[in-house]
Amino acid sequence: MISIEQQSSSSAQANGLAIINSKAPFSSTHGKDALDIALIFGSFEQKVSLFFQGDGVYQLIADQDGSLLAIKDYLKTFSAFEFYDIEDIYVCQQSLSNRQLDENFHIDEVKVLSSIEFSAALNRHQHVLRF
């Protein structure tokens, strides 16, 4: 008999690194820096979860085009998350509604969480970096 005790990625155990994104995408390098850290951890098979809160939610909104600002559009790299096994991507629902934003994102597999669920998900992580 085989017993499987695999925990799902959203389990209650303390797991991995959480990265909080709290800045809008184009006026600072915070978003790019957070992305770089996430992909580095991903490429070393370390578990990473991404949290988008406050103005950070703008990083996920569909139909943006950084090339209009002569900026290299790092948001397009978000679609590589699945190849780095970054599957836990959480967005604060309150931050979206404050900004009158629809749940229309440029990547799939984004989980929109209420404030309580968002903080619970964050508190499952042992390490947190905020950008």
Next chain:
Amino acid sequence: MSTLHLVRQSAFASNDFAQCLSVLDHQDSVVLMDDGCYNLKHPLMDSLIKRVDGSVNINVVVSHAQARAIEIITAVKAIEIGDVVELTFTHKKVITWQ
């Protein structure tokens, strides 16, 4: 003395836009640029549009809004970055909110 207000920060993240509105005079103009474009969706914007009722010239730099996938509302004039230079000549002074 007319003033040109260049708003470059999101009101969701900073207090700048609120401070700008508190000193705004009826002959002034406002330009939303960079992260200031996000203010189009801020409650302060709705109250500003109601308050001034067309007397204050409110502009947004169209490429900055487009890059951020922000819809431009009819109460606000869409301008190019070159038009901002023109505006600096037609106003006595400029305040940059950043």
